[in-house]
Amino acid sequence: MVDLDSDEWNLKAVAQQAQRSAVLLGQLKAGVKNQALRAMAKALRSDQSEVLEANTIDLETGRQDGLSDALLDRLKLTPQRIEAMAVALEQIAALKDPIGEVAAGWKHPDGMEIRRVRVPLGVIGIIYEARPNVTCDAIGLCLKSGNGVLLKGGREAENSNQAITRILQEAAYSSGIPQGCIQQLPGTDRAIVDALIRLDQLALLIPRGGSGLIDYVVRNATVPVLETGVGNCHIYIERSADVEMARRIVLNAKVQRPSVCNAAEKLLIHRDAVLTHLELVLTSLRDQGVEIRGCPRTIAFDPRVKPALEEDWGKEYLDKIIAVKIVDSTREAIDWINHYGSRHSEAIVTDNYHEAVQFTDGVDAAAVYVNASTRFTDGGEFGFGAEIGISTQKLHARGPVGLSELTTIKYIVTGSGQTRS
């Protein structure tokens, strides 16, 4: 347990213990880890009243502190949500173990065998905000990938997170997972965050949350950071786009779940598609209660559109708002996206092969779509089984971060006395 009065010193001791335990965890057989994950799911189900009680305290405190309804909803746990967490752990248990995978192997001309083998990173730090289910997902993914984990959840969910962690720790440790691999850090948020971003024992730090938190961590961390999540995603309707397809994709990307990072925030449309496509698309968006902002040409087309300010174009609304920009060419759309986008997920709707290739070649983002919704950028949808976030950086991992992205490799070279000449 971290002493609130002396975060950093104790954090170091906790981290060192996690590091020692992670070395042992990294060498456990897959069967032991999977058995532990299933035991953890079982414990979560049988001890759910403990989690619900802790969650009730968080919800009451949240209401007193004036949290918004949206935040309270994210925070709230129900038997259904706890069941979903347990099922997620069982799904992680069923995934192929990434550790020990021989990612490549070949023979050196002198006869040594060179193997590129997947191994754990070590200890991973995760800083996250409101939703308590992240606690469970993160513990499950780190355990399966052989990594120790130091969690720092949001203060609003502190009781819920501590209860979930306690139950999972107990089930894990009594199933043979080394003591100390799983740690939930309490304490004042900023002090712990400031200690984590400089904690030598961390192989990787993953901030999950708003852009304020992520920017702060990226700017100030001395440990390696995996930047996740901010998605200012665009749908570009090219002039050859099928009207109904364009309408369905924009609608799906904007309103199916507006609060997530792969939701669309901006609509770009070729000037030649305005008369044919735009009215239908805007009407559908309005029918779903979406507020529409736009560039001057969009407003000239539809005076009910509100003006988009310069700051709108870079913004992730995470809400039922979209900003519309009319462009003169696919080239302009690509340049616009590369300038204002967050390199997350970008889509073109087109029936023209050349325009599609120009777009996928030219747009610099983790995922580039032709005629499909940006909402598919997701570890589950990509077939990874689970994810800890979507990386918008280029190093180490880009796109959904699954088990494989939580590992590194080592080369094992076996010979019979070879020396270099």
Place this chain on the structure above:
Amino acid sequence: MVDLDSDEWNLKAVAQQAQRSAVLLGQLKAGVKNQALRAMAKALRSDQSEVLEANTIDLETGRQDGLSDALLDRLKLTPQRIEAMAVALEQIAALKDPIGEVAAGWKHPDGMEIRRVRVPLGVIGIIYEARPNVTCDAIGLCLKSGNGVLLKGGREAENSNQAITRILQEAAYSSGIPQGCIQQLPGTDRAIVDALIRLDQLALLIPRGGSGLIDYVVRNATVPVLETGVGNCHIYIERSADVEMARRIVLNAKVQRPSVCNAAEKLLIHRDAVLTHLELVLTSLRDQGVEIRGCPRTIAFDPRVKPALEEDWGKEYLDKIIAVKIVDSTREAIDWINHYGSRHSEAIVTDNYHEAVQFTDGVDAAAVYVNASTRFTDGGEFGFGAEIGISTQKLHARGPVGLSELTTIKYIVTGSGQTRS
């Protein structure tokens, strides 16, 4: 050209130009890049007198400044060394282009095709020290991998580096490589280094040089850094080791080229192998002029051995010095290496299967060897064709950094109107 009086401001402009040009470079066909690389090799040969003259100035300045003979030798260029640089460019031209490789591809259950495609990183910064051939290798590797490059070579080699860069730039740009992709930064070392480590335009910064430079960059950079090079490598002679094989491997790893990062710096030996193996090994090392330091038990065995201080065990000598430690078990050897090693290259010599597996499983390093010299950790030896260094970090790239490690991926998802339900 960077103005010495105002490094940072101009550096930003140079970097922005490199970034714009790198976007175009990233989309060039492999044939254009390969043709440029061959033209660059040709130019280097035909303009070699220009390089040799510049190098003479650097050598004279170096002598006046009292550089050591070893440093002067690193700095010195000859027609043979220039020819080797030209050949290296031609070899890079002959390598498979990493860009556009479909690293993986599959179908989403809804029918979209998901492809994981290799793309360039953007602009790479490289800070390096004495050897001017790094200029040529770095430019070649970055060009082939579609990345812009900002080079900051050592002050001692400034004239040589500028001459090489000028020749390569001219040949590249007149072969269709976008102007501004290749930049050599002059100026006072620390000021440019301090600007580079915070330069937003850099997708990646690679410091190559002594541990002082690397530590400084890792500690202070806000841009992503690839840590390369420091190698405090161990050879562990297990008790079942073949005596002659142990002798040959230790000798090769220590003396074949003592100044490189994959040379052995430490010898660990099982207590039961001391009487049978150690004398022969130490005699062979002494015959090659190697200074031997050791733990108290080693000195008890051979009083001519000098005492190794605590600081010896973590040190990269890069010289004809080795420190010897007698251990009681393979477990102790593993723990010792994980504590004092630099996670570069580590080897066991053994004839016992179980001990070999324990060692490769337990040692945390980029490359772990059984019965082979640590000297093989090298992009060329691993079959990558060329390398920009050996990564000792776990994120993004571990071990030799070849063309593939200088890229990232993007997901291209092509559908027919799919939306998420």
